[in-house]
Amino acid sequence: MSRFKNAKLVPIFILIIAIAFGAGYLSKGSDTSPPTDTKSQAEGEKGHDLEAHYDEAGNVTWTCSMHPQIQLPKPGKCPICFMELIPLIRKDEGDQTSMREITLTSSARTLAGIAVEEVKRLDVAVETRMAGKVDYDETRVRNITAWTGGRVDKMYVDYTGSLVKKGQPMVSVYSPELLTAQAELIQAIKAIRDLKDSKLDLVRNSAQRTKEAAQEKLRLLGLTQRQIDKVITEGTPADHITLYAPQGGVVIKKAVNEGQYVKTGAPIYSIADLSSLWVILEAYESDLPWVSLRQQVEFQTDAYPGKVFKGKVVYIDPLVNEKTRTVRVRLEVPNTDGSLKPGMLVRATQHKGGQLGKTKNSPLVIPASAPLITGKRAVVYVANPDKEGVYEGREIILGSKAGNYYIVLSGLKEGELVVTKGNFKIDSAVQIVAKPSMMNPSTASRAISEELPSLFSSKLRLLSQSFEELSSAVSTEELSQTHMAFGEFNKSLRLIDGSSLEGKIALRWKEYSMLLGNDAILGAEAPDIRRLHEIFSEMKKHYAELATTFAIATPEVELTAPVEFRTQLGHVFGAYEALAASLAKDDTEGARSAAATISESLRLVDETVLDGPSHNVWTASLTKLNDGLAAIRDAQDIVGVRTGFEPISVGLSEAILKLGVETNGPLYEIFCPMAFEYEGATWLQRNEEVHNPYFGTAMSTCGEINKQLKK
Incomplete structure (x- = not known):
């Protein structure tokens, strides 16, 4: 890889070096050649409270300011950009509270432009914008069909768009089948009259049942009770059947013309009741957390500038359109005055919240500029209120983005100060000293030599049992079972008290418990099997580092008791x-x-x-x-x-x-x-x-x- 192909990298490099100098992490000498006595060089930095980082053999570790992942035992050039390596120098970690902690001098903070803001509870103001169009309410669209086959002789409504009232005659159909059915009814009535003096109940009852069957047949062929009564009274069959509007509304479709023959069930008209309409909106999947059923949504149309309509969310499509990455949201909108027309384009805006929360139910939020997001995880830097210039990196779990804020699900407390400006520059300085950061979240782990408190050790052993149970649950690929297993693991993890630990052991426990706790929270909410395996794969790496560091051994012989x-x-x-x-x-x-x-x-x-x-x-x-x-x-x-x-x-x-x-x-x-x-x-x-x-x-x-x- 050639050095600095893109000239834009030069200012970034200069800025990172300047921050490192201001923070006191890099040697101040202008001579980039390796000193003859690295320990003397480290001792010469005592005035800045610095301490060279030595490996287990007592040698200084050399790194590249542009590529901090490069850590070599001898001086030389970076194998990536060919810059001279510098000694990896860091502050004394004796009084640190986190592996991700870093201290910046006043000049470094000024150069980086550090700004902080308090973590607070806020009913975040969210404005969700959606676009869509007006459509018919499908539950209010009725069809008029031919109840029997025949010829359309008269159409009382002969064009689409006509306004009709409920019960209004729509079409007259000549039907030979209808004539036959009426004749059967007339014949049945005549038989009843002829048999009224008969002493055989069986015969009279049979004639009565024949009449009832003929009446029911006519009803199924589309005659109203009034028309059937008229046939009985007059004794003359009608050769036409008139179909009436089942509801009031607008004719939106006319499928036949006069003189046309139709089969039974053929559609003739479609009538839509426009007193209530649907508005179909397209919402981006990132906005779905702020859209819920029974919400009121405001929208406007170009036809009525300045006029605001309102509708209620009655349906959210369970599927995402893979091409547009949107989800259909349906509103139910009253339209008593007929202002809205199907097909109109609309622009909808949904508002939520916006005042400081006075209860614990308000979500915990941070400014959108605070988190450094990598994939599904996020890192923030929290200012230590008791130590000026001290910042602690912390991995947190974010919820939905709400305007200029992110909702925090885990990892922060109300009142803490998060860095909102200069956080990327702090992360760059953290990378230079090879601590866990956004781009380098893990560090090399090795077993600790100190003896652990017995209670802590026993709880670690129980944690290993919980992890084995979790592994078994994940292998079943049953979401409900694995969600519970992640929750049980998180419970076991939170019950381990690391307050008895000191020094680097305490820092490592804080780091791993944070990572595993976040893994457990994400796993307990995994929406599908694919995401579940992604989370657990990351979790296995974190647990392996924990097991290596704290020497959590698996028994050679697994004892079993029924x-x-x-x-x-x-x-x-x-x-x-x-x-x-x-x-x-x-x-x-x-x-x-x-x-x-x-x-x-x-x-x-x-x-x-x-x-x-x-x-x-x-x-x-x-x-x-x-x-x-x-x-x-x-x-x-x-x-x-x-x-x-x-x-x-x-x-x-x-x-x-x-x-x-x-x-x-x-x-x-x-x-x-x-x-x-x-x-x-x-x-x-x-x-x-x-x-x-x-x-x-x-x-x-x-x-x-x-x-x-x-x-």
């Missing part, structure tokens, strides 16, 4: 809870009774359903449980009962951790460091509120959560 065994173990835990509660209240007799219940529950556990490795785990746990129960049976006082309680807790904890248990809600292992003369001991609880069974009422709250055993 549901019936886990249910039986749940009954054992229920009896164990009663034992712990009795000891917490210093109730010796209650504790002995609960221990006896544990023994009964253990006898009901069917260990034959376990495979080899699982059976070995249960055997070891059962030994501890029985040892503890034996100690309680031999105990002379509550001290002895508490001595037996400890191995029961250890054995049950091991079984639940490795084999699982069927109980509602989470389970926690609590540790008391003062038990048994400061040797320490553990017990199990359903909640995080400590009720110490080893000291009872004397020190009921002594203890801390050691780990979480179950989600």
